Amino acid sequence: MFDVVVVGAGPVGCFTAGRLAEEGLKVALLEEDEEVGRDVICTGIIGSAAFQTFPLPQEAVLSPIKSILFFSPSLYTFQYTSPENMAYVVDRSIFDKGMLRYAEEKRVEVRLAAPVEKTKLGQNSMEVVAKEGSLNTRALVLATGIGYRLHKDLGLATPHIFLQGAQTEIEMRGLRETEIYLGKDIAPGSFAWAVPVSGSKARVGVLTRNKARFYLERFLEGPLRQRVEKGSKIRQKPIAYGPAARSVNDRVLAVGEAAGQVKTTTGGGIFYGLICSEIAIQVLKKAFHKGDLSYRQLSEY
Ligand SMILES: Cc1cc2nc3c(=O)[nH]c(=O)nc-3n(C[C@H](O)[C@H](O)[C@H](O)COP(=O)(O)OP(=O)(O)OC[C@H]3O[C@@H](n4cnc5c(N)ncnc54)[C@H](O)[C@@H]3O)c2cc1C
Incomplete structure (x- = not known):
């Protein structure tokens, strides 16, 4: 059983996974692409x-x-x-690979070519169904960028505009x-x-x-x-142009562009995503400390 599974190894997902592992949690990072940072459309x-x-x-x-x-x-x-x-x-290719290395150095279990297809909320955990098999986790972080296919089933909103x-x-x-x-x-x-x-x-x-x-x-x-x-x-x-109305539910948080955390004046998502990720980490840390990963506890985020 993992403490946290992070879905999406963009810059925000890698940072979130690495920081949570640094806090002593057992973390897995699942990315659908075989390689991070390939063909990213970004001014950088x-x-x-x-x-x-x-x-x-x-x-x-x-x-x-x-x-x-x-x-x-x-x-x-x-x-x-x-x-x-x-x-x-x-250079986003070098940048994203550097962020992945940060997560690996913090002993995050990284799985590439592992698209997450669905999630199932259980009584005491969440099942994360990836292409190559399922994982059980206490908490889930979506860092899927503009990939919003998991949001609806988890009760999370997507950005409006x-x-x-x-x-x-x-x-x-x-x-x-x-x-x-x-x-x-x-x-x-x-x-x-x-x-x-x-x-x-x-x-x-x-x-x-x-x-x-x-x-x-x-x-x-x-x-x-x-x-x-x-x-x-x-x-x-x-x-994404502006934050999603709801980025938290029982055992789950969304960070980065998955939560619409983009600076609307410039379209820049990396810095804002990292700032919000650090907030998510503090909220999760407190929730683990209390042993309460409910929506009520996580909604401080
Ligand atoms: C033209 C353009 C220019 C930009 N210029 C800038 C800029 O100069 N500065 C800046 O800060 N931002 C810029 N941005 C925005 C920036 O690229 C994004 O905001 C940033 O990459 C978001 O980071 P992230 O980690 O949240 O998501 P992403 O970098 O999008 O990473 C999400 C990851 O999740 C993976 N994923 C998605 N769904 C799943 C799934 N179900 N299972 C497993 N993996 C999954 C994806 O493959 C991807 O690797 C620009 C965007 C565009 C379009």
Whole structure:
């Protein structure tokens, strides 16, 4: 019997599993993919405060962000430069693998290629049915990102609203700093970005209420046209826009994007997910101490 089974080995799931194991609990981490961090659609911007607060893999950092150039809808510019590095751009493949290593170092039992198909709440435990067999656990943490197929049966809500993210990695001339473009004709509901990664490589994307691919293509052919050298495939993914109404039930909590813990102004989910994960860990710790994993006890979260 495990104390906690964490489902989903994204950054938030790995951190949650590792921290719970560090607190002396017996933890398993189940991930449906065979490898973590493969083909993740993400700009990889993480605030420097996150690196100061959490044990994040420094080797994943590609470049620092110290200044940002904002473009108004009519392309007037405003530059903000910080005395310190505000954030870092990371390689999500290296980052996610580093987070998994953190969990493994804390002696979490990691199972890859283990999609969780369903869960059954019993009297004194929860049965977690994965492809390769079942596990019994006292508590379950869902860290499944935008995978919400387990939520309904567990009585958890999903976020109400999603924005659409679309991004491509391109070769771009003369991009010296992160550029942010605002305006309903550029990215209705949010913003567009061009982020230098290394050399002339840039991540260019939009976050919109709808038609993200259409707006990204228009962004590349419009304001950026003169500077785009070589494009690559556009990839899309929804982003939760605001927290789910209910992220707790008997023996279960959701963390990270599985609970809609995303900064609505930027679409950034890693730092907020980690902050909320630490809160979940404190709540679970107290619940284990009291021997009470009921909804009433966990609802402090
Ligand atoms: C275009 C775009 C740009 C973005 N840019 C940024 C950015 O710059 N900075 C930032 O902080 N955030 C960014 N985000 C958001 C960020 O990628 C997510 O918020 C973050 O990855 C959430 O982390 P997580 O650990 O909660 O979930 P995820 O990283 O999504 O991990 C969830 C894991 O759970 C696994 N899983 C799901 N269901 C199951 C199941 N049933 N059984 C087993 N495993 C399962 C998945 O395979 C996955 O590995 C961006 C998103 C998009 C779309």
